[in-house]
Amino acid sequence: MFEIRIICDLADKDRVSEALAAAFNTGPARQHPTRDGQRTRLYLAADHRPEPEPWPAPEEAYALAPSIISEIGWTARTAADRPFLDALNREFWLRKAALLDRIALSNETDSVTSDAADLATRAAQRLMELDDTAVVSDPRHYVRQQYAHWAKNQ
Numbered sequence: 001m002f003e004i005r006i007i008c009d010l011a012d013k014d015r016v017s018e019a020l021a022a023a024f025n026t027g028p029a030r031q032h033p034t035r036d037g038q039r040t041r042l043y044l045a046a047d048h049r050p051e052p053e054p055w056p057a058p059e060e061a062y063a064l065a066p067s068i069i070s071e072i073g074w075t076a077r078t079a080a081d082r083p084f085l086d087a088l089n090r091e092f093w094l095r096k097a098a099l100l101d102r103i104a105l106s107n108e109t110d111s112v113t114s115d116a117a118d119l120a121t122r123a124a125q126r127l128m129e130l131d132d133t134a135v136v137s138d139p140r141h142y143v144r145q146q147y148a149h150w151a152k153n154q
Helices: 010-023 068-081 090-109 116-133 140-152
Strands: 002-008 030-033 040-047
Touching: 002 010, 010 040, 068 090, 090 116, 090 140, 116 140
Parallel strands: none
Antiparallel strands: 002 040, 030 040
16 A cells, blocks of 8 residues: 655646546545645555456356357346336346347357447446446456356356
């Protein structure tokens, strides 16, 4: 753990704090005016973020997955049972995102043109919103990682 001290304009305080929180695990910022009163000093306790786990390959992530047809059936039944999609739980969004990712991967392998990759990315982003996850360079990689963890614990 370490402490970061920043001297900045008061108008930049929130932007600077957010940038530091994105780069490090930070605590709340303590704020004090500078001696001249023109700027502010921010003090933040910080620590390095843990190294991210490597993204699993699709074959590894979906090794325990049921067939695509089975997952389509599960997703459709679950959505029909709960018509308000925002009320659906994390398992639904994880399985839906994984299903769409698998369809997109299959289409890419077969050189089929479709909107499956876009739909898979959008479902992955919805899962990340539910998980309150920071921005990930490829949301579909996040889905594979989360699905692999989930499948091992089922």
